[in-house]
Amino acid sequence: MLSMSECVSDDSYEECRTTADWLLSNTQVRPTVGIVCGSGLGGLAEMLKDPQVFKYSDIPNFPRSTVHGHAGQLVFGTLKGKPCVCMQGRFHLYEGYPIQKITLPMRIFKLMGVETMILTNAAGGLNQDYKVGDVMIIKDHINMPGFAGINPLAGPNDDRFGVRFPCMSDAYNRELRQLAHDVAAELGYDFLKEGVYSVVGGPSFETIAECRMLHRLGADAVGMSTAHEVIVARHAGMRCFALSLISNRAVMDYDSQEKANHEEVLETGRVRSQQLEKLVSIMVARLEQNNNDDNAF
Numbered sequence: 001m002l003s004m005s006e007c008v009s010d011d012s013y014e015e016c017r018t019t020a021d022w023l024l025s026n027t028q029v030r031p032t033v034g035i036v037c038g039s040g041l042g043g044l045a046e047m048l049k050d051p052q053v054f055k056y057s058d059i060p061n062f063p064r065s066t067v068h069g070h071a072g073q074l075v076f077g078t079l080k081g082k083p084c085v086c087m088q089g090r091f092h093l094y095e096g097y098p099i100q101k102i103t104l105p106m107r108i109f110k111l112m113g114v115e116t117m118i119l120t121n122a123a124g125g126l127n128q129d130y131k132v133g134d135v136m137i138i139k140d141h142i143n144m145p146g147f148a149g150i151n152p153l154a155g156p157n158d159d160r161f162g163v164r165f166p167c168m169s170d171a172y173n174r175e176l177r178q179l180a181h182d183v184a185a186e187l188g189y190d191f192l193k194e195g196v197y198s199v200v201g202g203p204s205f206e207t208i209a210e211c212r213m214l215h216r217l218g219a220d221a222v223g224m225s226t227a228h229e230v231i232v233a234r235h236a237g238m239r240c241f242a243l244s245l246i247s248n249r250a251v252m253d254y255d256s257q258e259k260a261n262h263e264e265v266l267e268t269g270r271v272r273s274q275q276l277e278k279l280v281s282i283m284v285a286r287l288e289q290n291n292n293d294d295n296a297f
């Protein structure tokens with residue numbers, strides 16, 4: 001259970017600056033790429049060379065990970081020569097944090113110089129063509145909590161981070177999606193899809209009726225993360241690439257005996273992790289520097 005002080009939003013520019021400066025003074029790495037590891041995908045952080053690890057509990061203003069499969073540490077290092085920071089464990093709405101707090105690392109990364117965010121998650125497949133173990137490049141999202149006003153940008157806007165009304169029709173960078181397709185084709189990966197991710201609040205998995213509704217609304221996969229981070233990262237002008245590992249098939253049929261569970265989610269991560277690591281590391285190796293025009297992408 002989180003204490004009251006942990007729930008208080010520490011999301012002001014000054015607090016992000018304090019945390020960014022603390023990290024910059026404790027590591028030599030000047031990251032241009034940020035990576036977020038989804039449930040069961042923490043192995044991505046182990047790709048970094050010369051890793052320097054900070055426990056979230058030691059970082060000023062940083063929330064703590066409370067979910068099994070999210071180690072709760074920030075790893076700095078290089079990947080194919082590119083300076084990176086990797087979140088081995090993310091924060092979710094259902095952990096009880098304010099939405100501004102779960103997305104705080106995006107702003108800290110921006111202040112540290114990160115230009116490109118690569119986000120991963122585990123998600124339930126709604127698209128009937130998807131199989132467990134498929135990897136879906138996210139081309140767009142549906143922010144279900146957003147329809148109820150739960151948006152990380154709600155509240156006063158700080159222009160030092162970004163504009164009041166950021167565009168989201170280009171949230172998932174087209175060039176990076178194409179790069180992922182190219183790399184996957186070279187690697188002979190036949191499990192790559194592209195689709196729409198719907199975020200829900202969790203922590204209860206969706207009912208059958210909810211899965212059917214989300215599918216009808218145009219979602220191909222459902223999860224409890226990522227979209228909020230992408231909104232904040234795009235607001236701050238970072239380009240974003242995200243992928244979902246389809247860890248289970250969402251139950252859509254009243255005759256089905258299948259039941260979503262977190263252990264299955266983690267297990268699918270273990271099975272696909274090496275291939276995902278390879279995909280991400282080759283993508284990072286081929287990343288161009290940002291052209292500083294990404295608000296117009």
Ligand SMILES: O=P(O)(O)O[C@H]1O[C@H](CO)[C@@H](O)[C@H]1O
Nearest residue numbers: 038039121122224225262265
């Ligand atoms: O989105 P990530 O962090 O991968 O985690 C996913 O896995 C958990 C459910 O098993 C939920 O937190 C869902 O969002």
